[in-house]
Amino acid sequence: MIDGFGFQYLLPLGKGTLWTIALCATSGILGSVLGLILGLAETSPSRVARWLSSIYVNLIRGVPVLIIIFFIYFGVPLLFPGIDIPGFLTGVIALTGFVGAYMAEILRGSIEAVPKGQNEAADALGMGYFLKYRSVIMPQAMKIAVPPAINFLIALVKDSSLITVIGFIELTKAGSVVSNLTSDPIATYLAVAVIYFVICYGISRLGRAYETRTGIRSDALRVQKPLRLAGIGKSK
């Protein structure tokens, strides 16, 4: 039975890889939409919208991803009793909620980084909110958002490994299954790590190539504050 890790085990790992990619792609896209809405709400003139979205963003950003995953895993079946929710869906919901908060924070920062004069010029020209954001603010903010969004995408791929705890067979869980079959955890998890590395390093290389091509400078020093506490230690 114990025959060590061999090439025949690359197939289940490959399947797991595809599920990991599917998980990240789906929640990445859905989460970006959520993040866009939340980010716009956080910078909107409406106080209620700002308040609600920043509560959500800070709640999600202040707790571990595992808490979010288990919350969805145990919570969604309570809301829909008797319905069997597939692991993939649970994973997508949990990760979408997570991505939304972080993307919102990135977008908020990017929108605020657009020079104030642009905002005032658009107002002076009599542009409405929609026109101003669509044609003046967002095109510039999106450019600023690219480098941190790429960094976050890498974090998403890594954090998607936590979906393993609900038993959904993505790459890490596939690794655990193969590891148990082969009794060769070193080789198995090294293979898993190599796959993650190829995906993540690939994304960062592509991102860097995109940044040089479009001339957007990635700023290594840009710090994202984990939590914003009203009035405490305002940034210099």
Add this chain to the structure above:
Amino acid sequence: MTLYFGDLLPYSSLLLESLWVSLYITLVAMLAGGALGVLLYQGKSKSSRLVKTISSAYIEVVRNTPLLVQLYLIYFGLPQFGINLNPLWAGLVALTLNNAAYTAEIYRAGFESVPRGLSEAGRALGMPPSLVFRHVLFMPAIRNVFPALTNQFILLFLASSIASIIGLPELMNTILNINSETYRAIEILTVGGFLYLGASALLTLGSRIAEAKLFRWAVKASD
């Protein structure tokens, strides 16, 4: 579905104890990883080509693979070489090794943020090299990345919950155990979530105060 938090009351001291375990492993991993990060930064920036390659490869590999897989390699993999670590040690080693790679990059950003002209000016004024390093390079560099370092500390605190998967009895693990005893999943996850949130808010507050106290001088090295 009704929420009832009463079942959780007997567990409150257990929760606080495990929160302390979480904070403890975070602190140890931050200190050990922060020290290791200095070595990694030194290795990456100024040493022989071989050491340079090894340190940058280490940083890239750790930063581009999930902490969970690193933890699995240490906890399940090392016994193949006869090294058996209990969950506490495996968690500490994994968090430390992981954190070192991230802090090394933060140090790099910090030292790169200090203009070269400053050190040259220091030397031109006749300051001895050790003094130039301490006052003109090191302190401004750390000051510039202090928010990034404290941010990393809080991310590490949240990431320490991953050690629950191998059974380290920290906060997340305790939350899951309480859930399997009481079947009050939403309630215990809510309470646990707020404990994490409160602790990270306190850590943020503490780091802002520390930043204000540590770096009170007026001149800012960058800009």
